[in-house]
Amino acid sequence: MTDAPQKTFTLTNDQTGESTKLPILDGNDGPSVIDVRRLYGQLGHFTYDPGFRATGSCDSALTYIDGEQGILLHRGYAIEDLAARSDYMEVCYLLLHGELPTGDQKTLFESTITHHTMVHDQINNFFRGFRRDAHPMAIMCGVVGALSAFYHDHTDVNSAEDRLISAHRLIAKMPTIAAMAYKYSCGQPFMYPRNDLGYAANFLHMTFGVPAESSEPDPILARAMDKIFILHADHEQNASTSTVRIAGSSGANPYAVIAAGIASLWGPAHGGANEAVLSMLDEIGDKSRINEFVKKAKDPDDSFRLMGFGHRVYKNFDPRAKIMKETADEVLDLMGMSDPRLELARELERIALEDDYFVQRKLYPNVDFYSGIILKAMGFPTEMFTVLFAMARTVGWISQWKEMMENPDGIFRPRQLYTGHKHRPFVDLPKR
Numbered sequence: 001m002t003d004a005p006q007k008t009f010t011l012t013n014d015q016t017g018e019s020t021k022l023p024i025l026d027g028n029d030g031p032s033v034i035d036v037r038r039l040y041g042q043l044g045h046f047t048y049d050p051g052f053r054a055t056g057s058c059d060s061a062l063t064y065i066d067g068e069q070g071i072l073l074h075r076g077y078a079i080e081d082l083a084a085r086s087d088y089m090e091v092c093y094l095l096l097h098g099e100l101p102t103g104d105q106k107t108l109f110e111s112t113i114t115h116h117t118m119v120h121d122q123i124n125n126f127f128r129g130f131r132r133d134a135h136p137m138a139i140m141c142g143v144v145g146a147l148s149a150f151y152h153d154h155t156d157v158n159s160a161e162d163r164l165i166s167a168h169r170l171i172a173k174m175p176t177i178a179a180m181a182y183k184y185s186c187g188q189p190f191m192y193p194r195n196d197l198g199y200a201a202n203f204l205h206m207t208f209g210v211p212a213e214s215s216e217p218d219p220i221l222a223r224a225m226d227k228i229f230i231l232h233a234d235h236e237q238n239a240s241t242s243t244v245r246i247a248g249s250s251g252a253n254p255y256a257v258i259a260a261g262i263a264s265l266w267g268p269a270h271g272g273a274n275e276a277v278l279s280m281l282d283e284i285g286d287k288s289r290i291n292e293f294v295k296k297a298k299d300p301d302d303s304f305r306l307m308g309f310g311h312r313v314y315k316n317f318d319p320r321a322k323i324m325k326e327t328a329d330e331v332l333d334l335m336g337m338s339d340p341r342l343e344l345a346r347e348l349e350r351i352a353l354e355d356d357y358f359v360q361r362k363l364y365p366n367v368d369f370y371s372g373i374i375l376k377a378m379g380f381p382t383e384m385f386t387v388l389f390a391m392a393r394t395v396g397w398i399s400q401w402k403e404m405m406e407n408p409d410g411i412f413r414p415r416q417l418y419t420g421h422k423h424r425p426f427v428d429l430p431k432r
Helices: 039-043 079-085 088-097 103-114 121-128 136-149 160-186 199-208 219-231 239-249 254-265 273-284 287-298 319-335 340-353 356-360 368-377 382-406
Strands: 008-012 019-025 063-066 071-074
Touching: 019 039, 071 079, 071 088, 071 319, 079 088, 079 219, 079 319, 088 103, 088 160, 088 199, 088 219, 088 382, 103 160, 103 199, 121 136, 121 160, 136 160, 136 254, 136 382, 160 199, 160 254, 160 382, 199 219, 219 319, 219 368, 219 382, 239 254, 239 382, 254 382, 273 287, 273 340, 273 368, 273 382, 287 340, 319 368, 340 356, 340 368, 368 382
Parallel strands: none
Antiparallel strands: 008 019, 063 071
């Protein structure tokens, strides 16, 4: 039995007649890729792909997205099944280790994460160095970067044991740091984590609990929070994940690497989109004005656009958006709320999806369209939205980093198309 011949793609330079055969690589799903690593050596040319819209930067076994079909898989498991039948700790284990845990493995993993949730007491001093009105993402970025000064005993990136310990610490401590950022902003004392609570419930306790009262997080809210974490756990090679991989390729410690991911996520085009959805709904204000704003969104000369519609990858419904919509109903029913923004969002979705302009351009609601409404109903201020995103995405970032470090390709070093001056003579100051 012989191996199948290597599939190749022939590239020819029309000016010189030179040609080269480039290997075509097949993944387990999705489109094949043309391997251009040897292109410069063979033809003296680089590829040019601003924004990396047609470039595969790595191979990964973590997450698969089919944007045309609206499919999201983690290690082969559909996001719908994970959100309905699993919990965030199981998804964390799955992303880190490649398989869903057994009962004993899950118990041990949860215990490990639980006993890493406290942060070094001197970290409290870092918070006091920020202004009270500092954005919580600025605080989180700074404090996470500083963790390497407190947990430098296991930062050998070439050690599999150290990588796993760092992963456990980051997953465990991010909710604590996020809650501390919130407490600091509103002048309330920090709440210690509780080892008897699950991951999401513990975060709600540290965020909304106060020392003067004993309170138990509502299990329905904790489950909704857990589901939000699952939906944001990983999402392939997006801007922040690519940032993590690039930073990690230099051999930087994992805390610095995750801080780089947080900084990238902070951008309004990435992690701040759900906050922009709420601002848009407030601007529309009433169902009677929806058609007016839909018309503005379709006007090429108007800068207004519908936030929460469309996605860089998904050209169908974002599968996370459907789950988020159901969660919004559960949370608002529990809270006894009738948020006019939710009714406005539902009507906006209906009108937009009946409009050929949006249908033809495949501008469907994405996960950000409903998540802001849920988080607001749960009591989170809008400036905390991206913090929650970062907290949930930490497992994806650290899993992507861990995967990359297990099969390193060296430091990331993109090339460029130079458009500046050619070499020119230097002119001394008096002659300029």
